Amino acid sequence: MLETARRYRKRKESPVEETRRLLDAIKRDTLNSFITIDEQGALLSARSAEDLLDREDAGVLAGIPVAVKDNICTCGVRTTCASEILADFVPAYDATVVKKLKDQGAVILGKTNLDEFAMGSTTTTSCFGPTRNPWDPSRTPGGSSGGSAAAVAAMLCAGALGSDTGGSIRMPASFCGITGLKPTYGSVSRYGLVAFASSLDQIGPMAATARDAAVLFDAIKGHDPLDSTSALHDYAPTDLEGIDLRGVRIGVPKDFFGPGLNPDVKSAVLSGIAELADMGAQVVDIRLPHVRYGVAVYYIVATAEASSNLARYDGVRYGMRSGESGGLRNMYLQTRSKGFGAEVKRRIMLGTYALSAGYYDAYYRKASQVRTLIADDFRAAFSLCDIIAGPTTPVTAFRLDEMVDDPLSIYLLDIYTIPANLAGLPALSIPCGFDSRGLPVGMQLMAPHFREDLLLGAGIAFQDRTGHHKVRP
Amino acid sequence: MNGYDVVIGLEVHAQLLTESKVFCGCSTRSGLAPNTSTCPVCMGMPGALPVLNRKMVDYGIRLGLAVGSRIARTCIFARKNYFYPDLPKGYQITQYESPLCEGGSIDVETKEGVKKIGIIRIHMEEDAGKTIHDETAPYSYVDYNRAGVPLLEIVSEPGMTDTDQAVAYLRELRQILMYLGICDGSMEEGSLRCDANVSVKKEGSSRYGTRTELKNMNSFRNVQKALEFEIERHIQILESGGRVEQETMLWNPSKGVTVSMRSKEESHDYRYFPEPDLVPLRIDDAWIEDVRSTLPELPAERRARFRKRYGLPAYDTGVLTQSRELADYYEACVGMLDAPKEISNWIMTEVMRALNEQGISITDFKVMPEMLTGLIAMIGRGRISGSMAKEIFAEMASTGRSAEEIVSSRGVGQISDEETLKTVASRIIDANPDEARKYRSGKTGLLGFFVGQVMKATQGEANPKLASRIVKELLEE
Numbered sequence: 001m002l003e004t005a006r007r008y009r010k011r012k013e014s015p016v017e018e019t020r021r022l023l024d025a026i027k028r029d030t031l032n033s034f035i036t037i038d039e040q041g042a043l044l045s046a047r048s049a050e051d052l053l054d055r056e057d058a059g060v061l062a063g064i065p066v067a068v069k070d071n072i073c074t075c076g077v078r079t080t081c082a083s084e085i086l087a088d089f090v091p092a093y094d095a096t097v098v099k100k101l102k103d104q105g106a107v108i109l110g111k112t113n114l115d116e117f118a119m120g121s122t123t124t125t126s127c128f129g130p131t132r133n134p135w136d137p138s139r140t141p142g143g144s145s146g147g148s149a150a151a152v153a154a155m156l157c158a159g160a161l162g163s164d165t166g167g168s169i170r171m172p173a174s175f176c177g178i179t180g181l182k183p184t185y186g187s188v189s190r191y192g193l194v195a196f197a198s199s200l201d202q203i204g205p206m207a208a209t210a211r212d213a214a215v216l217f218d219a220i221k222g223h224d225p226l227d228s229t230s231a232l233h234d235y236a237p238t239d240l241e242g243i244d245l246r247g248v249r250i251g252v253p254k255d256f257f258g259p260g261l262n263p264d265v266k267s268a269v270l271s272g273i274a275e276l277a278d279m280g281a282q283v284v285d286i287r288l289p290h291v292r293y294g295v296a297v298y299y300i301v302a303t304a305e306a307s308s309n310l311a312r313y314d315g316v317r318y319g320m321r322s323g324e325s326g327g328l329r330n331m332y333l334q335t336r337s338k339g340f341g342a343e344v345k346r347r348i349m350l351g352t353y354a355l356s357a358g359y360y361d362a363y364y365r366k367a368s369q370v371r372t373l374i375a376d377d378f379r380a381a382f383s384l385c386d387i388i389a390g391p392t393t394p395v396t397a398f399r400l401d402e403m404v405d406d407p408l409s410i411y412l413l414d415i416y417t418i419p420a421n422l423a424g425l426p427a428l429s430i431p432c433g434f435d436s437r438g439l440p441v442g443m444q445l446m447a448p449h450f451r452e453d454l455l456l457g458a459g460i461a462f463q464d465r466t467g468h469h470k471v472r473p
Numbered sequence: 474m475n476g477y478d479v480v481i482g483l484e485v486h487a488q489l490l491t492e493s494k495v496f497c498g499c500s501t502r503s504g505l506a507p508n509t510s511t512c513p514v515c516m517g518m519p520g521a522l523p524v525l526n527r528k529m530v531d532y533g534i535r536l537g538l539a540v541g542s543r544i545a546r547t548c549i550f551a552r553k554n555y556f557y558p559d560l561p562k563g564y565q566i567t568q569y570e571s572p573l574c575e576g577g578s579i580d581v582e583t584k585e586g587v588k589k590i591g592i593i594r595i596h597m598e599e600d601a602g603k604t605i606h607d608e609t610a611p612y613s614y615v616d617y618n619r620a621g622v623p624l625l626e627i628v629s630e631p632g633m634t635d636t637d638q639a640v641a642y643l644r645e646l647r648q649i650l651m652y653l654g655i656c657d658g659s660m661e662e663g664s665l666r667c668d669a670n671v672s673v674k675k676e677g678s679s680r681y682g683t684r685t686e687l688k689n690m691n692s693f694r695n696v697q698k699a700l701e702f703e704i705e706r707h708i709q710i711l712e713s714g715g716r717v718e719q720e721t722m723l724w725n726p727s728k729g730v731t732v733s734m735r736s737k738e739e740s741h742d743y744r745y746f747p748e749p750d751l752v753p754l755r756i757d758d759a760w761i762e763d764v765r766s767t768l769p770e771l772p773a774e775r776r777a778r779f780r781k782r783y784g785l786p787a788y789d790t791g792v793l794t795q796s797r798e799l800a801d802y803y804e805a806c807v808g809m810l811d812a813p814k815e816i817s818n819w820i821m822t823e824v825m826r827a828l829n830e831q832g833i834s835i836t837d838f839k840v841m842p843e844m845l846t847g848l849i850a851m852i853g854r855g856r857i858s859g860s861m862a863k864e865i866f867a868e869m870a871s872t873g874r875s876a877e878e879i880v881s882s883r884g885v886g887q888i889s890d891e892e893t894l895k896t897v898a899s900r901i902i903d904a905n906p907d908e909a910r911k912y913r914s915g916k917t918g919l920l921g922f923f924v925g926q927v928m929k930a931t932q933g934e935a936n937p938k939l940a941s942r943i944v945k946e947l948l949e950e
Contacts, residue, residue: 192520198749311563312517355744
């Protein structure tokens with residue numbers, strides 16, 4: 001991204017040329033990383049970016065081609081959430097993040113594939129078919145922001161936006177060997193992000209490098225009066241020079257290195273941590289005793305919120321409508337039965353159950369209490385360290401035909417990423433090595449609220465010393 | 474009532490007079506073309522998020538302070554989940570576990586004297602749209618202009634023991650809402666809606682009977698009639714050895730009966746949970762004090778003051794304070810003419826009649842306070858009689874002209890009203906018995922003296938020819 005910006009300024013390439021090249025590449029894409037290509041819109045933006053560059057009035061994002069996950073609203077360009085129920089939905093407004101990108105001259109190439117309503121970790125539940133991993137097309141790119149991750153890894157765009165509710169940015173970033181940031185809850189506006197679980201959802205950047213991720217993060221972060229959960233934090237621009245890791249305390253939680261962690265992943269992550277130590281960081285052992293309940297808590301809170309958030313897809317005002325001749329009840333039943341896929345229905349049912357009279361206290365209220373305990377664990381841990389490091393996922397990208405039909409084992413893929421969502425913390429996944437098959441491994445760094453500067457700074461410093469992120473599929 | 478005690482509690486929804494909706498900037502104006510006052514937020518479009526209109530909180534605090542509630546320092550919005558086409562998001566944003574106000578009471582005049590009816594809670598929520606059924610079409614329409622209009626729900630304790638009390642409570646609450654300027658109080662147009670919970674128990678028993686919930690009562694009359702019907706229905710069931718089922722009943726005003734809408738088994742599980750799109754609302758002392766400083770005098774206070782300060786009977790104060798505007802009108806009049814009872818009488822009879830006839834409120838009335846007091850002063854000065862004043866008032870009410878203008882256009886500034894002159898003349902004859910006797914015994918030259926006295930008493934405004942005739946008639950009858 002920064003490289004592209006430099007080439008534009010040296011007149012080695014123009015935004016229109018670059019946009020055309022990528023649009024052609026996307027059309028030839030066999031990974032199915034995009035759902036919708038906005039050729040007209042992209043070329044229009046590219047042309048106005050050229051004017052800005054000619055007048056030397058351009059910000060760093062001017063003419064930079066990016067992709068946007070298809071659960072983020074784009075005015076006039078359909079936003080499907082990879083669901084039949086919204087397959088023809090064209091928003092009348094831009095999400096705040098999209099507006100910010102456009103205002104800064106970015107070129108939005110199109111909308112990327114995802115698990116239906118961002119519910120999943122494999123980008124296989126999309127009604128537009130699965131996305132494939134550029135490192136090995138027989139494998140999953142991870143999910144739910146698998147389309148954005150694959151597009152960045154396959155160099156179909158300079159950067160992309162994803163959304164992360166339980167790991168949906170970091171997990172595919174890890175599987176596709178790119179850098180992905182899940183920002184602090186409240187630091188990036190959710191206005192225009194089609195809600196899955198409102199108290200956990202957060203939009204974030206996905207890019208080839210931590211530096212590019214920082215540029216994108218700086219472009220989208222900040223208070224938004226349209227989002228009441230948006231924080232009033234006064235962010236400084238991220239220092240793209242990186243941070244000096246000397247004296248920085250890296251906490252390593254034993255809880256993230258237990259059974260179920262693939263040995264290849266474990267050794268790559270440990271070597272990544274060793275690299276940080278070589279750079280002067282001080283490694284300390286920490287404990288996060290309650291994170292083992294994270295997945296259980298997550299699947300109550302997230303499904304409960306989802307069951308309510310997805311109630312609006314009823315066939316009345318927009319989106320798919322079916323069975324209207326059979327009366328109101330029939331219309332609801334037919335629309336929602338046909339419009340939603342199996343995983344979405346499963347989560348709506350789980351969440352409806354968790355909120356039902358007589359079960360609320362045992363499930364939702366209890367889960368909210370444990371959520372507080374997990375947040376307390378992190379608070380305690382951050383008194384002992386500045387950054388927490390560990391694996392992003394327990395395994396590397398697996399074959400699509402190896403996928404077992406067992407939702408629970410898929411849910412456990414998010415075991416390391418979920419805690420940051422529950423506690424609202426920022427977390428970054430960066431490439432830290434490869435497994436025995438040559439598939440990328442991601443290392444997750446977590447920091448206290450609003451300390452993205454630490455994560456991105458450490459990521460930049462790490463990538464200035466290592467080459468994992470430069471290896472392309 | 475026939476060996477039974479009645480227990481009534483009311484749930485009142487008051488639509489608030491904010492300019493914009495509660496979670497978006499759309500106008501709350503009614504009467505606009507369908508679906509023109511909508512946006513992605515109040516239409517529940519994917520990705521849209523609510524932002525609280527703090528004016529609603531102001532209004533809620535205003536009511537809470539007026540009825541003596543505890544105002545929550547932290548209050549939380551909740552989602553009430555159910556499916557209906559007029560509910561855009563599939564849930565209503567309301568309050569559940571921590572409402573804006575708890576406790577408080579309203580004093581209600583009953584046959585047995587003043588009774589305190591307790592308030593359980595007051596909470597904030599958003600209204601739904603309107604479903605419009607077309608009987609001739611196989612489909613219905615939905616208008617979302619009302620979706621997201623702010624409501625306060627005021628839940629009373631089950632503290633009313635007959636239908637008169639329920640209606641009196643509702644009237645008092647409505648009056649308070651209108652005095653506070655936060656609701657227009659129109660039950661017909663649905664800006665004030667009342668549901669009731671009613672049960673009966675054996676006289677003196679401490680155990681509550683099974684209650685039913687009553688809906689669709691859009692006037693005071695309907696509230697009274699529906700409650701009466703439902704109480705009678707409960708008693709009849711119990712008398713015949715049956716059991717009252719807990720259910721929701723719909724009042725059918727044209728048939729005058731309640732019909733079952735849904736049973737307890739069919740009742741919704743609303744799956745309430747805290748609204749994650751809104752942060753908990755913090756209310757500090759400064760905010761509350763700020764609102765307190767804007768509180769107007771409330772109806773009960775004003776009634777008491779009218780009694781004390783103007784010496785008015787309870788009936789008069791009740792009529793004069795029925796709206797803040799009418800009470801203001803009265804006070805404006807009293808400020809200009811020290812005749813509190815006369816002014817009260819005029820307002821309660823002639824003014825109210827004119828308002829009814831014209832179908833307008835006092836704020837649109839053509840007769841300004843100074844015009845009414847001008848008229849009353851003319852009677853006091855004997856320039857016109859009471860009955861003539863009524864005629865002149867009617868003309869003032871329809872034309873907006875002042876009494877002075879009307880009188881002078883009729884009698885060129887002279888008192889030509891026989892009745893007025895008769896009154897004045899008899900007074901003068903009574904006051905001069907010697908002269909009257911002399912006149913009657915033949916000294917008719919004294920006529921001039923009497924006419925002169927009448928002219929003096931009316932400050933020269935009497936019609937001299939008429940005065941002369943009247944004095945002559947009186948002396949010679």
